[in-house]
Amino acid sequence: MCFSATASFSSSALLAATGVVSIYKAGNKAQQFFAAVPLIFAVQQFTEGVLWMSLSHPSWSQYRESSTYLFQMFAQMIWPVYMPLLTVLFENERKKKNLFLAFLSFGIALFLYTGSGIYHYPSHAFVQEHHIRYINDFPLTKKWYYGVLYFLPTIVAPAFSNIRYLRWLAALFFISYVATRIFFHFYEISVWCFFGAVISFSIFFMVRKLQREEPPTAQ
Numbered sequence: 001m002c003f004s005a006t007a008s009f010s011s012s013a014l015l016a017a018t019g020v021v022s023i024y025k026a027g028n029k030a031q032q033f034f035a036a037v038p039l040i041f042a043v044q045q046f047t048e049g050v051l052w053m054s055l056s057h058p059s060w061s062q063y064r065e066s067s068t069y070l071f072q073m074f075a076q077m078i079w080p081v082y083m084p085l086l087t088v089l090f091e092n093e094r095k096k097k098n099l100f101l102a103f104l105s106f107g108i109a110l111f112l113y114t115g116s117g118i119y120h121y122p123s124h125a126f127v128q129e130h131h132i133r134y135i136n137d138f139p140l141t142k143k144w145y146y147g148v149l150y151f152l153p154t155i156v157a158p159a160f161s162n163i164r165y166l167r168w169l170a171a172l173f174f175i176s177y178v179a180t181r182i183f184f185h186f187y188e189i190s191v192w193c194f195f196g197a198v199i200s201f202s203i204f205f206m207v208r209k210l211q212r213e214e215p216p217t218a219q
Contacts, residue, residue, distance in 0.1 A: 013042070018039075034090075038204070047071045068134070071125075072118060072136070096160075103156070
């Protein structure tokens with residue numbers, strides 16, 4: 001998250017509480033996975049809080065490399081798998097579920113490729129203009145279409161869901177990404193994850209509405 005370690009740790013605590021309560025309120029497996037989104041963001045933001053500390057305080061420097069890689073694993077590897085997984089869990093129509101399974105398969109392939117790149121190539125993080133800037137050296141990261149590949153499972157898949165709350169989430173993620181690209185181009189990984197974390201607070205209210213709208217046996 002941008003700005004400071006305090007902001008990252010504070011948002012992490014609030015997101016964790018939101019995630020726990022949302023999961024408790026969820027009525028079935030699909031809703032529980034949806035409700036867990038703030039909890040995943042909480043871990044991600046906590047990791048960046050540790051990175052902030054390692055970049056700002058010499059006594060924390062031993063955590064710099066591990067927190068850099070761990071944050072990017074969440075930001076670049078988890079979401080391309082998790083978002084299409086949500087669409088699969090919520091979908092009951094066979095043909096459409098097959099489409100979402102294709103998105104999920106692509107997300108898993110991207111997960112494996114990105115994981116290999118993060119493992120085999122150096123990754124750097126440093127503070128610049130009150131933000132954390134990440135630089136990756138593995139192939140494709142500097143290609144414009146790498147972002148498109150990330151978008152397909154992460155945003156396009158939920159945009160086609162029959163569940164309007166997934167479509168809303170996809171729309172909010174897309175709008176926040178465009179804003180990040182325009183105003184925080186060099187810090188988009190960190191800042192967009194901040195926007196995503198803020199957006200995920202709304203999932204608590206979405207889960208409450210889903211519980212009232214869906215039958216208890218829905219998957």
